[in-house]
């Protein structure tokens with residue numbers, strides 16, 4: 084199996100730890116260990132020092148799985164497999180389910196591994212392309228219908244979507260499930276930005292709605308705890324769970340005991356942490372909306388439905404990758420150009436989850452003024 088370079092991760096590898104103004108990040112503001120422990124009593128913090136640092140259970144700590152299962156309506160703890168972050172479960176799931184010659188459909192644009200692993204396995208991929216109207220980005224279910232083939236084994240969704248922030252509503256999931264059921268197709272839904280709905284409509288987990296649905300969750304994004312490297316897959320399909328556990332024997336075997344301990348604390352305080360992060364996003368969005376209104380001939384911005392990121396058009400006469408390169412070199416402001424997603428046109432991804440958003444945006448504005456873009 085030969086994997087192509089992961090364009091987004093290669094780009095971040097170049098700048099993420101050197102550029103001071105990260106204006107494109109998709110993870111929410113993180114916190115110190117002490118801040119996380121503060122959600123619990125002092126007794127709990129002391130337990131950390133008593134933690135046994137041997138191997139942990141392959142499927143994930145049963146207590147952690149129980150807490151994760153409480154996020155769902157229908158998924159018991161035995162139908163969850165805890166993994167390292169979200170990248171490992173994407174890789175493992177695709178390897179478990181897919182074979183050369185299978186046909187898959189993937190939303191597009193999307194986080195690269197969601198189709199690239201299938202590509203490296205020799206699958207045929209059709210892309211369900213995003214569209215735009217006067218309300219912003221959307222995915223047309225009639226387009227999806229046209230892509231279905233008799234050998235379509237899997238539909239890959241990412242909702243809320245990276246990079247557009249589009250989030251399917253329950254009724255849309257139901258339509259997609261109806262199409263899938265007729266064709267006996269699995270649905271993998273990357274839901275790493277779930278819990279940050281900005282339009283007031285709480286989305287269900289796909290695994291709760293469909294017997295052949297797989298939900299991907301993680302601590303990295305909506306919770307801002309990427310350093311824990313804890314994610315999970317949830318599905319009603321027992322057969323898949325068994326295969327995923329066996330696949331994990333070949334990747335990480337088990338999870339970090341410390342991370343599982345800390346993930347339990349975070350998930351017990353799920354609502355508090357998600358509300359904290361939603362507040363940061365909403366405050367930054369109001370700053371951003373003033374900015375985009377001020378320069379409304381340069382930008383085309385639509386507020387995302389959910390999550391910390393949006394995909395913005397900029398009206399310039401140069402390639403978006405050249406613009407972003409100049410910006411990061413001159414001002415240390417990092418934006419993610421659309422070519423990273425193989426998406427045409429002058430778009431960039433902006434992230435609203437960080438506390439220094441105002442400062443980063445100010446630096447961006449300075450760049451625009453100094454270089455006569457406005």
Ligand SMILES: Cc1ncc(COP(=O)(O)O)c(C=O)c1O
Pocket residue numbers: 109167168169170171194241245273275301303304309314
């Ligand atoms: C949609 C999506 N899925 C998965 C991942 C990988 O997440 P993790 O860093 O937790 O492995 C990302 C990271 O950007 C993402 O945007």
